[in-house]
Amino acid sequence: MVGEEATGAVLEALAAGSVVAIPTDTVYGLAARIDRPDGLAAVFALKGRPPDLALPVLIGGWGQLDEVAETWPRDASMIAARFWPGPLTVVVPARPAVGPLLGGPGTTVGIRRPKHRFVRALCQRAGPLAVTSANRHGEPPCRTPDEVIAAFDRPAPGTGTDVAGPSLALVVDGGRCDGVPSTVADCTVSPPACRREGAVPWDWVEAALR
Secondary structure, three states, rough: OOHOOOOOHHHHHHHHHOEEEEEOOOOOEEEOOOOOOOHHHHHHHHOOOOOOOOEEEEOOOOOHHHEEEOOOOOHHHHHHHHHOOOOOEEEEEEEEOHHHHHOOOOOEEEOOOOHHHHHHHHHHHHHHHEEEEEOOOOOOHHHHHHHHHHHHHOOOOOOOOOOOOOOOEEOOOOOOOOOOOOOOEOOHHHHHHHHOOOOOOOOHHHHOOO
């Protein structure tokens, strides 16, 4: 369990628009506050993530949905009630003030309520967080703090060694994260479509909709 002193340092870094690597119930993630455009831009730059790939958002509780989602379809309610907290990302229409900051088309957002207690508590205090797997784009996700440090202890893709770029403010040591990436269910269509099958088998999602 991460101590209060470390949590305070994470909250301070996030509030300053910095990027923090955190453990989750799947793999390590790069996190930034959704109300800090500089932090969100730094996630894209640090990871080398194409801007047309939107960042997903983690929430601490149901009460934070309204901060991110413009609407919450019935299908989304049904599958989230079954699989949250857990490794299921639900794609819904995004609030206009949030969607464009997350990349991609700016009209939708992938939301997940994680099972990891530290991450849920962090979101409750910092607000919803944009979190993507901690790795350079196209490389395997990091599962330990040492892997995170090794992955980001070099220039970001497309930059030279003499070019200053964003860096990680902190790496939170939460031990090894050996989870499987989340399943992504697109609830902007009916019935929901599988955009990625991960930890939750898609036939389980379909069963929850019956």
